[in-house]
């Protein structure tokens with residue numbers, strides 16, 4: 126809760142004295158605390174007073190919006206006893222206000238940093254194994270298509286009006302751009318509004334800081350440091366799943382941000398409802414903002430990503446080679462980029478253009494070396510976990526719908542994601558024959574065509590979403 130405002134200065138009457146502005150600044154500082162005051166009303170903006178009319182000069186329209194939301198009410202309340210009850214507030218943009226630039230924010234160590242004293246903190250280790258600084262992602266480099274359009278819109282909304290979508294929850298499979306979006310978001314915020322204190326860190330780092338504060342008995346200062354940031358971005362919040370103590374602390378942080386009108390964006394590898402070992406309270410907080418799913422990129426997006434990366438690496442690809450790479454690595458963007466790296470390195474080494482033939486040969490080797498084989502057992506495990514059923518039950522002869530539907534889905538996915546024959550799949554799921562598997566495959570295809578929905582616990586899923594979620598989890602291992 127913000128401190129209760131005491132009328133530090135008495136009403137100055139209609140003739141505002143020249144030091145009214147000083148009184149107002151002092152009162153603001155007392156109310157906001159020196160750090161926030163300095164940040165928003167120090168060198169970065171200028172207050173002018175003419176009679177009862179107060180003007181705040183700031184550098185960008187973005188800042189006006191932000192200050193209106195965050196401080197206008199407080200500012201007028203504080204100003205009233207000093208300037209008079211008729212006080213009005215207007216804004217001036219583009220005045221000669223000097224903005225104090227933020228220090229470079231990248232943490233230079235991969236180890237969790239015990240101190241949060243920087244204005245912004247990059248969470249995951251931003252160094253490569255070679256010790257060079259990691260490239261920071263930007264939103265302009267992010268290829269947008271149907272698979273991630275909602276997430277990108279959510280991010281843009283967070284930039285213009287964070288509170289309207291907070292907490293923003295981005296989720297999707299491995300390597301499909303969640304970290305890229307959060308880093309891009311931070312970079313854009315810093316550019317648009319350098320005063321904003323934006324903290325980006327992984328959930329794992331959050332836990333490390335918390336553990337350290339606990340053992341050093343510095344919990345109050347740990348919490349105060351979080352209180353000082355305007356926007357909190359947390360990558361990989363699924364890390365908290367099953368970690369009760371950390372969840373409580375994170376929930377406490379979210380609540381505090383909410384109470385103070387500050388905003389949070391997070392990313393995770395799955396939908397909040399699939400965080401099965403996360404408290405209901407935290408899940409419902411995640412659900413209360415904007416939840417956006419990021420899917421694997423479609424053909425056109427993959428092609429665009431390959432093209433851009435090849436250009437960035439100054440490698441020449443034939444059109445057929447570009448298509449070949451884009452069609453070969455469909456699972457996630459990280460793998461796609463890895464493939465382009467291999468071909469670009471070859472191109473530089475040989476000073477030659479990457480042709481279809483070269484691409485086939487090199488990627489054929491790469492795939493043999495790295496493609497993870499999915500087994501029917503992996504699919505079974507994922508389906509059982511998702512539906513909360515035991516393996517024995519799934520394999521049993523029971524025809525209860527609560528078992529037959531997940532069993533049919535597991536069979537359908539086994540056909541789709543493995544090379545196993547109908548008879549092998551049938552044998553795996555309780556010694557059933559091949560025609561049972563064929564019939565399961567047909568039924569699920571029909572249900573998909575009919576856009577059927579399925580109810581799991583209290584949640585209704587479209588079959589398509591459910592299958593995609595299961596696929597992502599299986600592929601992620």
Ligand SMILES: Nc1ncnc2c1ncn2[C@@H]1O[C@H](COP(=O)(O)OP(=O)(O)OP(=O)(O)O)[C@@H](O)[C@H]1O
Nearest residue numbers: 266267268269298299300301302303304305458459
């Ligand atoms: N739509 C996209 N456009 C351009 N590059 C992308 C896109 N999606 C992902 N990438 C790139 O793919 C790589 C992996 O992305 P990123 O690290 O953001 O994935 P992630 O979803 O956070 O994965 P993880 O779940 O493993 O943390 C990065 O190099 C990123 O720049």
